[in-house]
Amino acid sequence: MLRRIFLLLIAAGLAGLALYGWLTAVPAPLTLAAYTPNPANGETIFNAGGCSSCHAAPNQPDRTRLGGGLAIPSPFGTFYAPNISPDPDDGIGRWSEADFVNAVKRGISPAGTHLFPAFPYTSYAHATVQDVRDLFSYLKTLPKVSGKVRDHDLPFPFNIRRNIGVWKLLFFDGHLFIPDQSRPPSWNRGAYLVNSFGHCVECHSPRNFLGGIITSQRFAGGPDPEGEGWVPNITPKGIGEWSQQDIADYLENGVTPDGDSTGGSMVPVIKNTSRLSAADRSAIAEYLKTLPPVEGPKPPQKKKPEAG
Structure with missing residues (x-):
């Protein structure tokens, strides 16, 4: 009986290792045409x-x-x-x-x-x-x-x-990325840049305990993935009062519609987006204005200073 249990445990362990190997295998690399x-x-x-x-x-x-x-x-x-x-x-x-x-x-x-x-x-x-x-x-x-x-x-x-x-x-x-044929080329260009190389969702979305983006709250902001500060909601729930031109201007000069200057991890981002063409910045802004408004996680309230 003990021998049988021992053999079953070995078999289960080998099956588990095989399953782990299959689930974690690296697929064959792509080959490229000329x-x-x-x-x-x-x-x-x-x-x-x-x-x-x-x-x-x-x-x-x-x-x-x-x-x-x-x-x-x-x-x-x-x-x-x-x-x-x-x-x-x-x-x-x-x-x-x-x-x-x-x-x-x-x-x-x-x-x-x-x-x-x-x-x-x-x-x-x-x-x-x-x-x-x-x-x-x-x-x-x-x-x-x-x-x-x-x-x-x-x-x-x-x-x-x-x-x-x-x-x-x-x-x-x-x-x-698959273009939306019902949208103009400029919108599709913005959607492509935001969702591919711009990787805006990577910082501007909350994540679960495994580090995966919470799909229902894409672009809705959350804790800075680097551990300090809060990343803003860039759906219309967060920047709904910004015009398309406001967003395009911000991507060029880092200045918000109320005259504030960007800081933190957005500083190097603006250094990059400022080098894009005006058409690409406008396309990004056009796409962001059409995102569905999503309520994101609430940032922690700042502690009020104690009275001296």
Whole structure:
């Protein structure tokens, strides 16, 4: 009897390991057809995606020196933005175009491991392969920056990359953006930028305890994913009094309709969106004005100073 129970436990354990292996497996990499990339469009994508906000080496003024190293705190530990300069040893200089597309759109490293979703491939997945290839061609024109970035500082079990396979099954929608034919081209351009490279939803939405975005409250604001402050609601429930031009102007100069200046993590975002064309900023604003109003989580009330 004991022997039978022991064998059943072994069988159950092996079945569990097999199921875990299947659920967390890394899919086969994409293969790419011939394509002539457009670095000029790649620069637009670079600005829309805010690549320099995370990947520019800290404490230096050149936003094109993508040596990485920025610490990105989270409830699961601290991530460090990698070097994505064309340096062949410390950056992505040895990556193929297919390596880059698989990383950006599918969260798969050239070594065949899952990338942590602190890198917002969950949004980039909705972008076209052509735009990702254009971005790669632009990155190759930027300065090579030497220097290895330290490993992420994550406790067990969050440091197990294989577990991200299960997370992807729960929260990763890899579908390409599909234009709404009932909307004008400008609206679709804004929807594409916001939901793909702009990855606005990644910061402007509350998350559950596993780090997945709460779908019913997309764009409704919430706690800053980096642990300090509050990210505002950008549906009409939060910025409904802003006009389309107000939003476009804010994306250019960081000044709100009431004359206040942006601060915190939006400062580098504005540095990027200010480099987009006026048409793209207007398209983003046009799309945001059509979002359904969503009531987001309430920010904590500020404590009143005690009377002295």
